[in-house]
Amino acid sequence: MKRSLVVLILASAVYGFSIGAGHSWLYATRNLLKFPLLLLCTALVCSLAYFVLARFLGTMLSFSRVQRLVLEVFRDVAVLLASLSPATLFLALTMRPATSNEDLGEYPFVQGINVALIAVCGCLAVRRQAASLLVEHRLGRGLANVLLGGWMALSLFAGGQAAWYMRPFFGIALPGATTPPFFLGTSPDFRGARSFYEAVYNLVVPPR
Amino acid sequence: MANWRMAGTTRCDRWFGQRGAACLRSSQRLLDLALQSEYTLHAKAKTPMPDAAPIPPALTPVPPVAGDAATQPFATHELQRSWRQPQRFLEIVLAERARLVASIGSPVDRLALVIVLLACSIVFALPFGAVLGLRRTGDVAMLFLGSVLICFPSLQVFSSYLGMKLSIAQNLATALVVPAASALFCFGFFPIHWFLEATMAKDSTLAAADIAIGLLSISLLLGLAHLNRCLFDGGALRSLRSSRLLLLGWQALLLFITWRMAGVLGIVR
Numbered sequence: 001m002k003r004s005l006v007v008l009i010l011a012s013a014v015y016g017f018s019i020g021a022g023h024s025w026l027y028a029t030r031n032l033l034k035f036p037l038l039l040l041c042t043a044l045v046c047s048l049a050y051f052v053l054a055r056f057l058g059t060m061l062s063f064s065r066v067q068r069l070v071l072e073v074f075r076d077v078a079v080l081l082a083s084l085s086p087a088t089l090f091l092a093l094t095m096r097p098a099t100s101n102e103d104l105g106e107y108p109f110v111q112g113i114n115v116a117l118i119a120v121c122g123c124l125a126v127r128r129q130a131a132s133l134l135v136e137h138r139l140g141r142g143l144a145n146v147l148l149g150g151w152m153a154l155s156l157f158a159g160g161q162a163a164w165y166m167r168p169f170f171g172i173a174l175p176g177a178t179t180p181p182f183f184l185g186t187s188p189d190f191r192g193a194r195s196f197y198e199a200v201y202n203l204v205v206p207p208r
Numbered sequence: 209m210a211n212w213r214m215a216g217t218t219r220c221d222r223w224f225g226q227r228g229a230a231c232l233r234s235s236q237r238l239l240d241l242a243l244q245s246e247y248t249l250h251a252k253a254k255t256p257m258p259d260a261a262p263i264p265p266a267l268t269p270v271p272p273v274a275g276d277a278a279t280q281p282f283a284t285h286e287l288q289r290s291w292r293q294p295q296r297f298l299e300i301v302l303a304e305r306a307r308l309v310a311s312i313g314s315p316v317d318r319l320a321l322v323i324v325l326l327a328c329s330i331v332f333a334l335p336f337g338a339v340l341g342l343r344r345t346g347d348v349a350m351l352f353l354g355s356v357l358i359c360f361p362s363l364q365v366f367s368s369y370l371g372m373k374l375s376i377a378q379n380l381a382t383a384l385v386v387p388a389a390s391a392l393f394c395f396g397f398f399p400i401h402w403f404l405e406a407t408m409a410k411d412s413t414l415a416a417a418d419i420a421i422g423l424l425s426i427s428l429l430l431g432l433a434h435l436n437r438c439l440f441d442g443g444a445l446r447s448l449r450s451s452r453l454l455l456l457g458w459q460a461l462l463l464f465i466t467w468r469m470a471g472v473l474g475i476v477r
Contacts, residue, residue: 045403052396055302056389056430063295158400165407186409194412195404197419 001068008075009036011082018085019114019170022092022107027170030182034166039074041166042159043067046151053150057143069129070151076125077118084117098172107172114170126152164196279306281314287324297328301388302434308385309438318377325384329353332391335398339405340420340475347473348394352387352428355466359383363458372451385438386462390431397423421476428466432459 016035020027051066061069091113095106126148133144163169167184186194191207193199282300290296300308311321333349340347364379374382401423404416439455470476 041403045399048399049393049396052298052302052392055298056393056434058303058305060303154400158403161404161407185407186412194409195407195414198412198414201414 004075008078011078012036015081015085018089045158046154073129080121160196281311284317287320312381325388329387329391332395336394339402352390355469359462385435386431389434390427393427
């Protein structure tokens with residue numbers, strides 16, 4: 001478990017550095033701390049819910065085993081993302097920069113690619129862990145998928161807000177812009193959303 | 209093969225007692241009996257048995273296998289042990305579903321089960337309530353347990369009227385599965401709720417209190433889902449299946465009362 005934890009911290013720090021480098025060295029160095037913190041905070045906040053869900057679905061996994069499994073999923077995601085960090089760093093450093101609030105350059109493209117990479121790595125890690133659950137714990141395929149899907153849904157639910165609170169991880173370096181605080185916290189975004197859930201809602205129903 | 213027969217004999221010694229074991233050792237016929245017992249075990253495990261000719265299934269009793277223990281009612285000492293090991297509440301209410309159903313159906317010591325379910329409904333709902341506000345620590349327990357207790361008389365009367373042969377304790381234990389399971393889910397969600405409370409603006413359109421309502425709703429719905437799979441998945445409460453409509457109607461009433469209760473407690477604005 002300790003090894004998983006160390007690998008998770010190192011790998012996520014590497015990926016965090018690469019996505020922050022697109023903005024500035026300040027963001028990159030901050031992300032060395034913030035990205036591992038995001039994953040660990042999510043895992044910690046959801047730990048009880050992971051266990052209760054596992055029990056509800058009828059698995060006899062112990063609390064420590066559940067935490068280990070979840071940590072392994074996060075570790076796998078972090079390692080997969082870290083392996084992509086040279087590519088993301090390259091993209092970040094070579095993207096066409098924003099010139100004003102209207103012309104964002106290639107920032108939306110790079111941001112979209114990162115979101116897609118996180119989704120792909122998440123799916124791969126979950127699939128691998130599901131296979132491991134099938135073999136090691138003899139859970140049925142359906143049960144393993146539901147369990148991991150539930151864990152991921154919980155992680156997204158809490159991790160989304162954690163990411164929102166800890167933002168910015170990447171952004172646009174506009175000329176003359178002031179340095180943002182370490183965490184933006186509940187400061188509103190450009191649509192006025194003050195939490196992850198409001199932001200999602202505003203994305204579905206744009207404010208007038 | 210010799211070792212295998214020896215193992216069979218030793219096992220028979222355990223299953224059939226000293227007298228049976230003596231007979232087994234003295235005759236080849238009874239050695240075959242031991243082999244058949246082995247055969248029965250392997251058949252249960254769905255693994256092929258080498259060298260074992262099928263023998264007519266006249267030899268009883270078949271020894272209890274591990275799987276049977278999973279459907280035994282909880283013994284009183286097991287229920288009492290949960291007071292010393294609170295994680296056992298999770299096993300009793302959520303994980304060992306078949307045993308919970310068997311305990312509800314069993315006539316032995318239902319009071320202990322009811323007490324465990326009541327305690328679970330109260331204790332595990334407290335942390336979520338405490339996050340809502342220290343003065344509101346008991347609100348979530350009141351929300352789930354209070355609503356169920358308000359609806360319980362209707363369950364008892366309607367079920368008796370419609371011919372379900374369940375005692376008050378059985379009905380109460382059945383009804384308490386909902387708040388107990390919901391409280392356990394609330395316990396799982398309370399760190400998330402605390403985190404959202406700490407990181408979301410209180411005056412925004414969508415505040416942590418609104419998310420808390422969502423989490424409480426999910427907890428209640430999962431509690432109801434747990435009750436339904438207890439009632440309808442297993443065979444122990446088969447008699448209840450004919451009254452599926454009554455139970456679904458009662459759950460609809462419970463949902464409505466819980467919603468009203470949430471309004472009274474100030475959880476829903």
